[in-house]
Amino acid sequence: MNSKKQAKNKNNTVKTQLLCILLFLLALAGFHLLTVIDNKYSKDYYEIRDGVLLADAQALNHDKLLYLTEGWEIYPDRLLSPQDFLSSSVSESGLTTRIGEYMNFAGFHQGHSPYGTATYRLRFASSRQLDGLVLYLPEIFSACRVYINGTEAVSQGSLHPYSPMVRDLILSVPDGTAADIIIQTANYSHYYSGIIYPPVLGSAQAIHLQTSVRMVFYSLLCFFSLSIALLSAAVWLGSRKQPGRRVYFWLGILALTFSLHSFYPFFHTISLPFPRILYALEDGSSMLIILCALKIVFALSDSVKKEIAAPIELIALSMLLISVFLPLFLLSLFPYFIPYYGQIISWYKLAISLLLLLLSLKGTSGKHTGWLAAGTAMYSAGLLSSVLTLNRWEPAYTGWPDEYGTFFLILFFSGFMLKLHFMMAAQNLQLTEHLQDMVEERTKEVTLLLSERQKILSEFLHDLKSPIACISAYLQLVKENDIHVDEKTQEKIDMIEKNYEELSVQIRSIQDFNAGISPVSRREKFDLRQLAETYYLRNRQDVEVFGPLFLLSLPPFPCPMQGNPESIARAIENMVFNSMDFTPPEGKIVLSLSMENGNYLLSVSDTGCGIDEDTLPHIFERSFSTRKEEGGNGLGLFLVKTIAQEHQGNVSAESVPGEGCRITLTLPASE
Incomplete structure (x- = not known):
């Protein structure tokens, strides 16, 4: 019997491991597909000639979007105005770059300081008239001034004196066949500098459609996670005596954190003067999600010992504190550490993705852990893709790989906990029914016992009444025959009669009580x-x-x-x-x-x-x-x-x- 059970468990474990591998590979394939169909870097349909981007006017006029990833000129440590570019010496001193190639300005400095200033320039032209175009600039780090065709279009924050501000910008492009875009940037507060995310050019309707789809996507992530957080909180508060209560707590924290993390695109639609706090919250939420995922996996997995789980959780907690306090307080004091900070975060995510994949394969020996392993595998694939596609994938309409992974992690974890909750409810119902059967059975036994006791007591009273009746008959005989006895004997007879009457009353009381016992059943x-x-x-x-x-x-x-x-x-x-x-x-x-x-x-x-x-x-x-x-x-x-x-x-x-x-x-x- 034990060998059959072990063989069955081994078979289930193998099936779950194969399912995890399949889901992991499917997730990687899905993320790769997204890099093709929803990637700003893969949507180029223009050519660059003599430093000028040649736009497809027909495509733009048909509400298609142009993602401006190539053809940019960058001028490090210089804030150049449109008048400065009238000099040929200035125009020839720039470097041609792709947006995302430089995450900060460390590559332009001997001391590798990521802070400083830079000017970006893009010229584009078309063979046809371009009317009603809009330029969408996502989050420039961390202050900027934008010129279009020599005219200042907008200023975000302050370049000098430096004052950062977080906001996505939407600007109108003058009608014509060509445009010259100049963007002055400055950063002394964030580990990213300048233009990191590709700007977008298109009609107002197309830009509006893209931003609306993106907001709807993040709204679904936000409110779905918030509902799971509230549900987990309700279950956690209502199950104080259940052994697995802490899992609901960490699932609620995970879902609530991801809900707040998914709200960041909405913050970028307004001007926020405290970017350090916002960036610290973004980084901290990502690290807290990892910590919660590890907590849940370790709590539900039977194969991970506490001696192994404790150091890993300590490292995850340390990374959470680092990701919050470094952007807030230390990076501005030690800017040369910023390039290493980014590498540490990337390597940490890579290590966690591999660890979670290993846990999803090894920790599948527990009962009903298929949901847990599947969610962990999907999240691991999301973390791995986010590291491998860094600077090569920015979603146009939806989200990043780790956000998809976190969503599926919450989805599978919620399904797993919901299944456990229903199983516990079914077990409680079964126990209640079994208890009811036991109560009925015990009631029958008690009823039978009382009935037997009543019969025995009735027989005892019946047997006791015979000698009592004899005593009564003899006493009555003495009275009726008027038998003369001496005084002492008469006292004895009177005492016997008195005790007889008391005994008769007691027997009658016992009879009355015994007759009043009625079995409830x-x-x-x-x-x-x-x-x-x-x-x-x-x-x-x-x-x-x-x-x-x-x-x-x-x-x-x-x-x-x-x-x-x-x-x-x-x-x-x-x-x-x-x-x-x-x-x-x-x-x-x-x-x-x-x-x-x-x-x-x-x-x-x-x-x-x-x-x-x-x-x-x-x-x-x-x-x-x-x-x-x-x-x-x-x-x-x-x-x-x-x-x-x-x-x-x-x-x-x-x-x-x-x-x-x-x-x-x-x-x-x-x-």
Whole structure:
């Protein structure tokens, strides 16, 4: 049996590993496909001649976009105005570059400082008139001034004195067949410098369509992740005693972080004067996502030991702190460290992607970990693609590879946790049903035990009554024959008679209590009206022998209910006997039945002496009796109360001293 189970587990593990490899390769293929269909660097349909970009006027006039990646001239450490370019010496001193080739200005300085200034220039021309074009400039680092055809179009932040600002720019291009774009940039605060993301040229409608699609894409990522975060928070708060509660916490943090991270394109539509904080949040959110992913994988994987997981989590936490505090406080003080900082981040992401891929393959031995392994493999592929395609892929309409990977990670993790939640709910339901079966079984056992005890006690009382009856007969014989005995013997006989009476009372009390034990499970449907009528007809003469008039009041319709008819009859008997003890011969006792608010009211009223206010609250208490000197045991009305509770009902009493008393048994009616 164990060998078959091991073989089955091994087979499932192999299947899951093959699924992870397949998803990893499919994700890489999908990201490669995106580099073709949604990459600004792969959408060039122009040529460059003598430093001038020759645009396809027909394509631009048909609402196609021109991604300006090639043909730029860069002039490091110089802020050149349009008048400066009138000199041929200035125009010939520039370097031809591709946007994204230089991530900062470190390559132009001997000390490798990434900070400084630079001027970018692009000239384009067309054989046809270009009307209504718009230039879209994504996020220039970190202050700039833009000239179009010699005229200043916009200024973002301040070049001197330096004041950074984050914002995407959309500018109108004058109509004509040519344009000259000059962009002055300065950066002393960020590890990126100048123009990093390719500008876009096209009609206003095409630019609007592109930005709208991009905003919709990031809105879906943002609000989907936010909904998962709220769901995880609800489950985390509602499952305080569950062992896997911390996984929901980290899933909620992961989803919330990615939701905030996905909101950054919306920040770039407005002017934000605190770019360092924004960039620190962007970098920190990426590192926090990695930390959360590791936390969840380590928590759900059975194959990773705590001694291995703890150092990795410590490294992830250290990278989180580095990515937040370095951009905020240290990079501006140590700018020469910026090139190494970028390399550290890239190598760290590469190492994490390979580690997660290894964990997705190795950590698949646990139960139902296919979702976990699949999500980890997809996220690993996203991290790997983001590192390998650095400076060679910028999405035009959608998102970056690591953003796709994070989305699928949250999607698969959420599916995995949702599946676990449903499994736990099914197990709880099964346990509840099993518990209910156990309760019913134990109830039957207890009922059987009580029934057996009742039988044994009845037999014992029956056997005990025989010698008691003999004693009573001999005492009666002594009295009837008027046997003369001496004084001492008479005292003994009187003592025997007194003890006999006490013993008879105790035996009768035990009989009454034993008769009042009704097994809860012995229930059947019967007509309460018919039961009351039958009792009245059988006992009318016996009651009226004592003097009181016995009357009956019943409704004209059947009164069906679920319960034990023998117990109800016993309750009626005890209520009638109680009234007989306190009703004079010229009085009357009434047994009545009515219905009110879905309940039956079974009452016994009399015209006896009544009960005073101090005594009335105690008449249903066990062993309480006002006739203990006359042999009362106080069990009659107590048994009525017990029977009422067994039938989910209650009993009450109302009385006017000197006028009589009414005892009402309230019982639920059957639907």
